[in-house]
Amino acid sequence: MTVGGGTVRDGDEWRTRVAEFVRERVVPHEQELDAGGRGAVAVRRRLRAEARERGLWALPLPAELGGGGLSLAAYAPVAEAEGASDHGPAALGSASLLDVTMLARHGSPAVREEVLGRLVSGELRSCYAMTEPDTPGSEPVLTATRAERRPGVGWSVTGRKWFVSGAGDADLVTVLARTGGAAGDRDGLSLLLVPTSAPGFRVVRELPVLGAGGQYEIAFDGVVVPDDHLVGEPGRALAVAGERLQLGRTLRALRWTGQAQRAFDLMCARARARLGVRGPLAEHPLVQQHVFEALLALRTTRPLVYEAVERVAEGRDAHVEAGLAKTAAARTLQDVADRAVQVHGAAGLGPDTPLPALLRGGRTARVLDGPDELHVTSVARRILREPVPGAS
Numbered sequence: 001m002t003v004g005g006g007t008v009r010d011g012d013e014w015r016t017r018v019a020e021f022v023r024e025r026v027v028p029h030e031q032e033l034d035a036g037g038r039g040a041v042a043v044r045r046r047l048r049a050e051a052r053e054r055g056l057w058a059l060p061l062p063a064e065l066g067g068g069g070l071s072l073a074a075y076a077p078v079a080e081a082e083g084a085s086d087h088g089p090a091a092l093g094s095a096s097l098l099d100v101t102m103l104a105r106h107g108s109p110a111v112r113e114e115v116l117g118r119l120v121s122g123e124l125r126s127c128y129a130m131t132e133p134d135t136p137g138s139e140p141v142l143t144a145t146r147a148e149r150r151p152g153v154g155w156s157v158t159g160r161k162w163f164v165s166g167a168g169d170a171d172l173v174t175v176l177a178r179t180g181g182a183a184g185d186r187d188g189l190s191l192l193l194v195p196t197s198a199p200g201f202r203v204v205r206e207l208p209v210l211g212a213g214g215q216y217e218i219a220f221d222g223v224v225v226p227d228d229h230l231v232g233e234p235g236r237a238l239a240v241a242g243e244r245l246q247l248g249r250t251l252r253a254l255r256w257t258g259q260a261q262r263a264f265d266l267m268c269a270r271a272r273a274r275l276g277v278r279g280p281l282a283e284h285p286l287v288q289q290h291v292f293e294a295l296l297a298l299r300t301t302r303p304l305v306y307e308a309v310e311r312v313a314e315g316r317d318a319h320v321e322a323g324l325a326k327t328a329a330a331r332t333l334q335d336v337a338d339r340a341v342q343v344h345g346a347a348g349l350g351p352d353t354p355l356p357a358l359l360r361g362g363r364t365a366r367v368l369d370g371p372d373e374l375h376v377t378s379v380a381r382r383i384l385r386e387p388v389p390g391a392s
Helices: 008-035 037-053 072-083 097-106 109-121 237-273 285-313 319-349 355-365 372-385
Strands: 126-129 146-150 154-165 172-178 189-195 201-206 215-225
Touching: 008 037, 008 072, 072 237, 072 285, 097 109, 097 126, 097 172, 097 237, 126 154, 146 172, 154 172, 154 189, 189 215, 189 237, 237 285, 237 319, 237 355, 285 319, 319 355, 319 372
Parallel strands: 126 172
Antiparallel strands: 146 154, 154 215, 172 189, 201 215
């Protein structure tokens, strides 16, 4: 299946089709997918088959590897639509976009040949491990996991990582490890692609996030990986990680915006349909205020997100734009979901709507991929280092 590079207009057309698939096929199975286990595996397999049949599989992934070949600009509105459900990207085959992009640019020829096509097809699943239990996740230079070079053998990796998304059923994990220098040095950090089947790798435990699964603690006990599983240049991991983070934060912002839009739509539907002794909720001034504030948040966040998309798509530095987009989208998701819960009343707290999950997602979004405080500081410092036009 070949879509081609695609334009923003193409993206709008694909968005309609993807939104319908997520609404009609993915959303009805969210509780089964949330529960995990064999039931979730069977549902996910069926949804992936349906996505392929409809020509919706892996739309942003390279066409030469079996994906749809949509450019990032064209994929952006699609990412919003599929991101309305946490399970949309996996069901539609785009969840591997970050890993495929990273390995296509920085993986060895052997790794590219061995894994890229299988990642795009969904045969392999991958994850990314950077955060550790005993070091701040926002300061990767303090990484304690180490990888030692053994001539003729490869790299021996020892350490622990946690809050690793999808590690429970991953086939590959990209690990940030120190290969040289002392703690705190920017140089000396490297990325290694580790097969989870390798001796010494283990899943320590699942780490529920506000009651929801999907995050794991993992350990590496002298795991040996081949030399050609080094991702990028040795000691230069932060450059690769920074590139990945800009794209990753932008994708998350798009998906969180899609979830915020879903919460907004649910709130409006509830306000129109719910009747009381004084008429529909939609006539209540305080409910109208919730609708207004939520719409304002969405309308002011979306341009920031698409500005980050534009910068990343053009290959320009997007530290400021991605930081603004990520922070704004996380806050908007939390705010809009909270307002939607308020308008629903007790019904918004129970299992009959996705609002508890959306609210939980909004709260965790303000910590994932760097807490708000990290982005506030990082963006402000960059702006304040720039000269002010006209200043003496």
